[in-house]
Amino acid sequence: MQDAKRPDQFFQRALAEGEILLPKCDDCGAYHFFPRVLCPHCHGSAISWKKASGKGRVHTTTVVRRKPERGGDYNVCVVELDEGVRMMSRVEGIAPGEVAIDMPVTAFVGEAEGVPAVLFKPSEG
Amino acid sequence: MTTELRGKSAIVGTGHAGFGEAHGLTAYDVMAQSALAALGDAGLNLSDVDGLFCTMMEDSMPALMAAEYLGIQPRFIDGTMSGGSSFVNYLTSATMALDAGLCDVALIVYGSNQRTASGRLVTASRPPAYEAPYNPRYPISAYAMAAARHMHEYGTTREQLADVAVAARAWAQRNPEAFERGPLTREDVLGARMVGDPLTVRDCCLVTDGGGAIVMVHADRARDFPKAPVYVLGSAAESSHRQISQMKDFTVTAARASGARAFAAAGVTPAVIQAVELYDAFTINTILFLEDLGFCAKGEGGAFVEGGRIAPGGVLPVNTNGGGLSCVHPGMYGIFTVIEAARQIRGDAPGIQLKDIDLALAHGNGGVLSSQVTAILGSQNTL
Numbered sequence: 001m002q003d004a005k006r007p008d009q010f011f012q013r014a015l016a017e018g019e020i021l022l023p024k025c026d027d028c029g030a031y032h033f034f035p036r037v038l039c040p041h042c043h044g045s046a047i048s049w050k051k052a053s054g055k056g057r058v059h060t061t062t063v064v065r066r067k068p069e070r071g072g073d074y075n076v077c078v079v080e081l082d083e084g085v086r087m088m089s090r091v092e093g094i095a096p097g098e099v100a101i102d103m104p105v106t107a108f109v110g111e112a113e114g115v116p117a118v119l120f121k122p123s124e125g
Numbered sequence: 126m127t128t129e130l131r132g133k134s135a136i137v138g139t140g141h142a143g144f145g146e147a148h149g150l151t152a153y154d155v156m157a158q159s160a161l162a163a164l165g166d167a168g169l170n171l172s173d174v175d176g177l178f179c180t181m182m183e184d185s186m187p188a189l190m191a192a193e194y195l196g197i198q199p200r201f202i203d204g205t206m207s208g209g210s211s212f213v214n215y216l217t218s219a220t221m222a223l224d225a226g227l228c229d230v231a232l233i234v235y236g237s238n239q240r241t242a243s244g245r246l247v248t249a250s251r252p253p254a255y256e257a258p259y260n261p262r263y264p265i266s267a268y269a270m271a272a273a274r275h276m277h278e279y280g281t282t283r284e285q286l287a288d289v290a291v292a293a294r295a296w297a298q299r300n301p302e303a304f305e306r307g308p309l310t311r312e313d314v315l316g317a318r319m320v321g322d323p324l325t326v327r328d329c330c331l332v333t334d335g336g337g338a339i340v341m342v343h344a345d346r347a348r349d350f351p352k353a354p355v356y357v358l359g360s361a362a363e364s365s366h367r368q369i370s371q372m373k374d375f376t377v378t379a380a381r382a383s384g385a386r387a388f389a390a391a392g393v394t395p396a397v398i399q400a401v402e403l404y405d406a407f408t409i410n411t412i413l414f415l416e417d418l419g420f421c422a423k424g425e426g427g428a429f430v431e432g433g434r435i436a437p438g439g440v441l442p443v444n445t446n447g448g449g450l451s452c453v454h455p456g457m458y459g460i461f462t463v464i465e466a467a468r469q470i471r472g473d474a475p476g477i478q479l480k481d482i483d484l485a486l487a488h489g490n491g492g493v494l495s496s497q498v499t500a501i502l503g504s505q506n507t508l
Contacts, residue, residue, distance in 0.1 A: 033255075034371075060270040060273050060375055062323075064260065064262050076261045086370055088255065101277045102277075113257070113258045115258055117258045
């Protein structure tokens, strides 16, 4: 697939279609994120795309304080997915200050700054 | 194990300009005033400079802009941009260039007017594509997330973070060059406006104007200048990431590696360092770097700084000019760690002058805990 060799474009197009794909190295088997043309672990360049489990935990978190008239406070966090990769994101559905380190979260495709983005919500149960 | 470059270069001039508010001046004006101050300190002229080490916040070719402004044609140039650590990093490249005969007079210089220009961090840097949509506030969100993780793993408290700011202020209060010299208590820091949990505005460095400059020559001629030479005994860098989401361990920085190599190069250990100048962009930085550089164990940084232990009269003098938290922070602070360390060794520190300082450490941080550079400076006695 031609697209798969253009990692940023491939990831973004899948996201626009509501799917979260993660790059995985054919050589060492490790996932990485952000998408790139080589594996940052073993430096191999044979990369496949796998559907993300969507399961992860908040690795660390902060609340960006913003005046109410500008939209109010919001969450910024780094989530570690079960695949072992981390990404910046935000947890929605709870107050920004309620997002806690190690909280289990589930990914969904939403919108941030007008573009499709991976967002998270607290996992159920 | 020491390296071949130990003591091969020396700082023979330091200078600064535009601390606080430099109304009506451009960043390059402040840069040039700083250069003149440092060259005057060394008894040299701009026409003597044949090596230029410079980066600025506003351009992608700042070293060329600086050379043009200064009216010099340097035969060696280094404009490596690793953020605020750049200027500590230049100690290494300047030493190499001087020792190889690629230049004879090295000028390290920086200037910024970010306070009077905009009141915010001015940067030519683009937000990373996979972080930008979430609107982290650069750079505080990154440091806030490092602080949150340190608190989670090691029980570091907001009070301990606050004590870093209180200690910095106590040093600054005795430094007439420092921008913020009013009283500051732990309660003031904790009660200040929260900007990025768990950090309040008083956990954050200042936004000021200012510039700094350093003149270096080869050690062979370092005693031919008006001020006592300050030798570069060891300097080392390590970079670990650019985007905070890519930081492998939010509680351990590359300062662990840069520090270990700088100490090895200098042939000394943390126990004999008499003054410690760290890039304190946020209160968590001081805690992380004290741990990673080996002044205390990982996780014990909070207790190490608590209750004035790094304030004047404490157990270890840290950021003796007041640091980026209270002295000056014009976008990038790195050069001022070197200047204060050098002045403590020379004996002309602007604030509290510590007694008989032969060994000092300067540590630069760049990006979002991304680039770490450590330098060990020493007096003639340490050669």
